[in-house]
Amino acid sequence: MLHGADRLVLMANQIARAYAVEGEERAVRQTASHIQKFWEPRMRDAITAFVKETGGKGLDEYALKAVGALKPSRINPALGA
Amino acid sequence: MALIKEIDYGTPAAKSEKMVTLIIDDTEITVPEGTSIMRAAMEMGTTIPKLCATDMLDSFGSCRLCLVEIEGRNGTPASCTTPVAPGIKVKTQTQRLKDIRKGVMELYISDHPLDCLTCPANGDCELEDMAGAVGLRDVRYGYEGENHVFKKMDGVANDLYIGKDESNPYFTYDPAKCIVCNRCVRACEEVQGTFALTISGRGFDSRVSAGMNEDFLASECVSCGACVQACPTATLSEKALIEIGQPEHSHITTCAYCGVGCSFKAEMRGEEVVRMVPWKDGKANRGHSCVKGRFAYGYATHRDRIMKPMVRDKITDPWRETTWEEAIGRVASEFKRIQGQYGRRSVGGITSSRCTNEESFLVQKLIRAGFGTNNVDTCARVCHSPTGYGLKTTFGESAGTQDFDSVEDTDVVLIIGCNPTDGHPVFASRMKKRLREGAKLIVIDPRRTDMVRSPHIEADYHLPLQPGTNVAVVTALAHVIVTEGLVDEKFVNERCEVEEYKEWAAFVADPSHSPEATAEYTGLDPKEVRAAARLFATGGNGAIYYGLGVTEHSQGSTTVLAIANLAMATGNIGRPGVGVNPLRGQNNVQGACDMGSFPHELTAYRHVSDDTARALFEVEWGRPLDPEPGLRIPNMLDAAVEGTFKALYIEGEDILQSDPNTTHVSAGLAAMECVVVQDLFLNETANYAHVFLPGCTFLEKDGTFTNAERRVQRVTKVMAPKNGYADWEVTQLIAQALGLNWNYKHAGEILDEIARLTPTFTNISFKKLEEMGSVQWPCNDETPEGMPIMHIEEFTRGKGKFVMTEYVPTDERTGSRFPLILTTGRILSHYNVGAQTRRTANVEWHPEDRLEIHPHDAEVRGVNDGDWVRLDSRAGTTALRALITDRVATGVVYTTFHHPTTQANVITTDFSDWATNCPEYKVTAVQVSKSNGPTDYQDDYDEFSRKSRRIAEPVKEAAE
Structure with missing residues (x-):
């Protein structure tokens, strides 16, 4: 059973591999967009932190670049963090 | 409401557009060419006596009761087999006809018991009605001659007499009452397509026989009930009807089992269901049913049902029954406490495809x-999330493109990863009918399912692919179509993004995607793949039907994209007979998705980051909404294990049994501080719950379900909720306890709110559904009657989008330790985790889950049929009994997951679809070996379940 960062790395790689056929520019953009749209903020924060700590150990090239391209979470001020 | 009785026109409607005018009994009537005289007469309100005719079946012409006279023609032709003709003059009642009919009835009655007062059909017997209609007053032949009625004649056993067959748990066959009208036999053939019944013997010896003179239960009979419905006498009668008596009123409602969404008449006596009878005007099922919807509703009154709310502090404690006030108060205070302590995002909820649209909508609104x-x-x-993703991407709408009627115009059926005769039986019957009429069939499935070969059905091509290679196979089909010049260029140029098409065509044309190059891992004969591709591209209207064998893979979404590509490249979109048709597992999968149950989207598939959409909801609800997507089920469990997710409200879903990798699910649940389960029974998930809120069945509440054709249909309350509240009311109680101002008086008000917030539902309301019976969304000002077929002029997204689909093998690999691939599926008599069907007599057909294994794989392991075998995967171990069959290929084993003791999901891994996290149930590398019985885990789990289901005795008040 995979936990934490290992699982997120696997998931990010799966997404990047699905888009890899589109070529680097599109694959990275679409992987980043996919993660932005479907991953809950704490998952995105966790993989961003993982990349900062380890340099992205285990992440495919496109997945690593996609994580670098993630935008920060949006916050609804009426709800707070 | 009175008892609903559909008019029986005697023969099916003719489809011709050419009209014919004739005169019946001096009245002029105009009907479509091909209509029978019997039907034409009925349309003007004249009932011609009949026994062997009914409009669910083709005319047969055997009972000789429906005779008429036609001016200028000889004799007395049967009105059921004689079509109308221009200008003919028909008489339905003359002295000659009266005499013949009376004579015919005398013969029938001379071999029929006269126990009418105590007969179950009393009040609903066509034979009795006809005796009345022809004025039968006397039977000149007496009852002393040869007959099938009496067990003994003059103290001597009557060899012609056959006793009742009560083997089927739901209906009886009483040959003594049979008039050999053949309606049951024809229903089994024409409507159900099973061919289990026949007439054995000839002349006076003719009797209805199940299988080879077997009893019904032992025969091929699938207990769909079509024969019982067709029977004009009490020969085939529901056991419940025999026990209770004739119903006095009925309500139209929708079955709560699979995604076909059959319409039923719930026939009632007071608040007691006498029987469920398929409603002929139901557009999803057209008057047909299966063993689940027709008969397996007894779980509603099963003794295991929990009727009182229960709470406990720790999951090791026994349950304590309590009041609704305390239970609801506990949920509200715990969720508030947990949010205060661990943050706003530490709580969540799960809606269910078994719940109504209104219930799902309220749960997501609450969260x-x-x-x-x-x-x-x-x-x-865990079932169709890849469908939503894939079809939204390519076509612009997360739904199937057709209605079920569409199959009547299909020339080539392509089935991939679904087993309709078991999973979607009522639609399968309609599909089989079309196949018997000559449509071609391609089946892509690792198993030789019943669709591949069964009576009068044979697939032109069966491609038994290696599980996990769907993308490679569908892309190989596209390769053949593109490289052999079979693309519908006109459709592609007019309807699709041409640049993307060109890129895609170049991609699939690459030799690496050819059937020859991919054969190594798909295991398919390239010649067969090529022939199947040619047939699909050139055989006329091609329709693709698919199921969970497509979606439940690590490339589930990619296969959906590949299927959409294939439909577009062959021009098979936007008219009857074609399309992409996901067969949904549960009754309301489509609806649950439509209702904004996914963490990233609001109703009508609008992303939560869409400021305009979110603002609409914020205004309607008067609350701020989070612009970021939430956690999906597996992510919630991960977050729980990591300690950031602490409370979960689950309505109508048993994630512990149905979700993959049981140990992962239980670890997640065990790490939470408040798990709330709202369900009918103490399900497996409830073993980890702190609050149990009793739910109610579809018979006890109002609402709507949306079936696989996007058809929104009413669910009608036919009895008061046995637990006290409809499920939507329970969710409302929680909301109110949290201080939210919710005041829905009726489920219809929730649907009105959905309509206000959802562009595809704008004109849908209870009133609209009452008027139309059902409606297929989108239903708004542009399409006020709904849309049976989508993407007719253009795709919802404008131009169709081709997406390149590279085959990426799953990370779940076979090897020396786990050399076999396990795939999972369903069986006709059970539904999903079996919580409902296991609590009905359906267990007589399938008392346990078995492991299907090929004789070769069994032999090398020394496994005999019926032996206990141990099943090991990287995730876990379980044990079940083997079933040796060549339906599965060598290297592949198969099981169902209807029984919790099987623990099939202890074996499945937590690999999942790349786009949606839909679990990869369909591919698990395993090893099979002989064993003595259940594993320690299974025994321990049984013990654990037993303990966690304890309910404490109520504390007695001390005597004064």
């Missing part, structure tokens, strides 16, 4: 508006 988080998901996550 989003009440708790301010988008941590809401639905069990569609």
Whole structure:
């Protein structure tokens, strides 16, 4: 059973591999967009932190670049963090 | 409401557009060419006596009761087999006809028991009606001659007499009452397509026989009930009808089992269901049913049902029954405490595809508006989430493109990864009918399912692919179509994004995607793949039907994309007979998805980051909403194990049994501080719950379900909720306890709110459904009557989008330790985790899950049929009994997951679809070996379940 960062790395790689056929520019953009749209903020924060700590150990090239391209979470001020 | 009785026109409607005018009994009537005289007469309100005719079946012409006279023609032709002709003059009642009919009835009655007063059909017997209609007053032949009625004649056994067959748990066959009209035999053939019944013997010896003179239960009979419905006498009668008596009123409602969404008449006596009879005007099922919807509703009154709310502090404690006030108060205070302690996003909810649209809508509203988080998901996550993703991407709408009627115009049926005769039996019957009429069939499935070969059905091509290679196979089909010049260029140029098409065509044309190059891992004969591709591209209207064998893979979404590509490249979109048709597992998968149950989207598939859409909801609900997506079910469990997710409200879903990798699910649940389960029974998930809120069945509440054709249909309350509240009311109680101002008086008001917020539902209301019976969304000002077929002029997204689909093998690999591939599926008599069907007599057909294994694989392991075998995967171990069959290929084993003791999901891994996290149930590398019985885990789990289901005795008040 995979936990934490290992699982997120696997998931990010799966997404990047699905888009890899589109070529680097599109694959990275679409992987980043996919993660932005479907991953809950704490998952995105966790993989961003993982990349900062380890340099992205285990992440495919496109997945690593996609994580670098993630935008920060949006916050609804009426709800707070 | 009175008892609903559909008019029986005697023969099916003719489809011709050419009209014919004739005169019946001096009245002029105009009907479509091909209509029978019997039907034409009925349309003008004249009932011609009949026994062997009914409009669910083709005319047969055997009972000789429906005779008429036609001016200028000889004799007395049967009105059921004689079509109308221009200008003919028909008489339905003359002295000659009266005499013949009376004579015919005398013969029938001379071999029929006269126990009418105590007969179950009393009040609903066509034979009795006809005796009345022809004025039968006397039977000149007496009852002393040869007959099938009496067990003994003059103290001597009557060899012609056959006793009752009561083997089927739901209906009886009483040959003594049979008039050999053949309606049951024809229903089994024409409507159900099973061919289990026949007439054995000839002349006076003719008797209805199941299989080879077997009893019904032992025969091929699938207990769909079509024969019982067709029977004009009490020969085939529901056991419940025999026990209770004739119903006095009925309500139209929708079955709560699979995604076909059959319409039923719930026939009632007071609040007691006498029987469920398929409604002929139901557009999903057209008057047909299966063993589940027709008969397996007894779980509603099963003794295991929990009727009182229960709470406990720790999951090791026994349950304590309590009041609704305390239970609801506990949920509200715990969720508030947990949010205060661990943050807003530490709580969430799961809606269910078994619940109504209104219930799913309220649960997601509670989570989003009440708790301010988008941590809401639905069990569609684990079945059809890739469908939503794939079809939205390519066509612009997360739904199937057709209605079920469409199959009547299909020339080539392509089935991939579904087993309709078991999973979607009522639609399968309609599909089989079309196949018997000559449509071609391609089946892509690792198993030789019943669709591949069964009576009068044979697939032109069966491609038994290696599980996990769907993308490679569908892309190989596209390769053949593109490289052999079979693309519908006109459709592609007019309807699709041409640049993307060109890129895609170049991609699939690459030799690496050819059937020859991919054969190594798909295991398919390239010649067969090529021939199947040619047939699909050139055989006329091609329709693709698919199921969970497509979606439940690590490349589930990619296969859906590949299927959409294939439909577009062959021009098979936007008219009857074609299309992409996901067969949904549960009754309301489509609806649960439509209702905004996914963590990233609001109703009508609008992303939560869409400021305009979110603002609409914020205004309607008066609450701020989170613009970021929430956690999906597997993510919730991960977050729970990591300690950041602490409370979960689950309505109508048993994630512990149905979700993959049981140990992962239980670890997640065990790490939470408040698990709330709202269900009919103490399900497996409830073993980890702190609050149990009793739910109610579809018979006890109002609402709507949306079936696989996007058809929104009413669910009608036919009895008061046995637990006290409809499920939507329970969710409302929680909302109110949290201080939210919810005041729905009726489920219809919730649907009105959905319509206000959802562009595809704008004109849908209870009133509209009452008027139309049902409606297929989108239903708004542009399409006020709904849309049976989508993407007719253009795709919802404008131009169709081709997406390149590279085959990426799953990370789940076979090897020396785990050399076999396990795939999972369903069986006709059971539904999903079996919580409902296991609590009915359906267990007589399938008392346990078995492991299907090929004789070769069994032999090398020394496994005999019926032996206990141990099943090991990287995730876990379980044991079950083997079933040796060559339906599975060598290297592949198969099981169902209807029984909790099987623990099939202890074996499945937590690999999942790349786009949606839909679990990869269909591919698990395993090893099979002989064993003595259940594993220690299974025994321990049984013990654990037993303990966690304890309910403490109520504390007695001390005597004064």
